[in-house]
Amino acid sequence: MSASFPSQANAIPSAPVRPALPKDARGALAKNVEDALQALPIHFKTNTNIEGIEAGDLFSLSGVLGGTIEIQTVETLNRLRPVWDPDDLWPDYGFERSSQAYPDVRLVTRSSGKEPIVLGIELKGWYLLSKEEEPSYRYVATKEASSPYDLICVVPWHLNNILSGVPKVLPPYIENARFAADMRTYYWTQLRGKTAEDRRIITPQGVSPYPSSKKQSSDTAAKDSGNFGRIARVPGLMKEYSKGMLETRILGIQARHWIRFFKAYSDAASMEEVEQKLRKLIEQNSGSNLSENSTLAAQKLFEIRDLLA
DSSP: BBBBOOOSSSSOOOOOOOOOOOOOOHHHHHHHHHHHHHHHHHHOOOOOBBSOOOOOGGHHEEEEHHHHHHHHHHHHHTTTHHHTTTSSSOTTEEEETTTTTSSSEEOOOOOOSSSSEEEEEEEEEEEOOOOOOOOOOOOOGGGGGGGGEEEEEEEEEEESSSSSSSSSEOOEEEEEHHHHHHHHHHHHHHHOOOSSHHHHHEOOOSOOOOOOOOOOOOOOSSSOTTTBBBGSSTTTHHHHHHOOOOOOOTTTTHOOOOOOHHHHHHHHHHHHHHHHHHHHHHHHTTTTTTTGHHHHHHHHHHHHHHHOO
């Protein structure tokens, strides 16, 4: 069944409004879980250590380590129980991850007579130095697959020494799952596309929170489904957050400049071409984004160039 929305000939309706959390025990739990997620950069621990990676393989790190980062994020959340359950109201519950389910992290219990799932988090890692310069995450779950308490969380990360070391996580993006679904649908049906078919979304019926992995629970775009759900491109969701994250300095250089350097390296035919592209990049940015750190940036990037040669 297709979702029904006003035609483009009519005035565009107002954007969805983020709902307030219900004022009950689960609402308080959801707020506390959000606080725990915000604390991830301080408490995240990992035994993963990467050595010997080549610069040309750097962009593949997301596929190699993405699942590991998500597993270790869940482990960190369980260690932060004093933050999300300060009054010990949920002693039998713990976070579990299942990559095949939606949401892929659930706060569950095995105790009989208790609600088996009380909260869900759709959790995704974002390798900050990915070539796309934005999260590739596609959020396609239909709104009814989430409860009013559920969250989506995108955790950016990078290796602490760029080409080696341990993963370091940065402040995550956190949003109410239902609101994110509403904003995604609003963007697709009201703010883009030239025809009604471009804007049409097919919505599964009979979906309820925490569907089984066998239950169809995703909205589907009638056209261009590969780009449907790219919430990093949806105004009012991740766009400003993503822009800010790319300004994060790693070893004194903004993440976006590391990406451009490694693009130049991976796309170049020779080290001479790398040097030409690198000098052009530094010249283009030395008076703007690199500002007072342009000399340091040039020095660090050329040091890495020499290491790669």
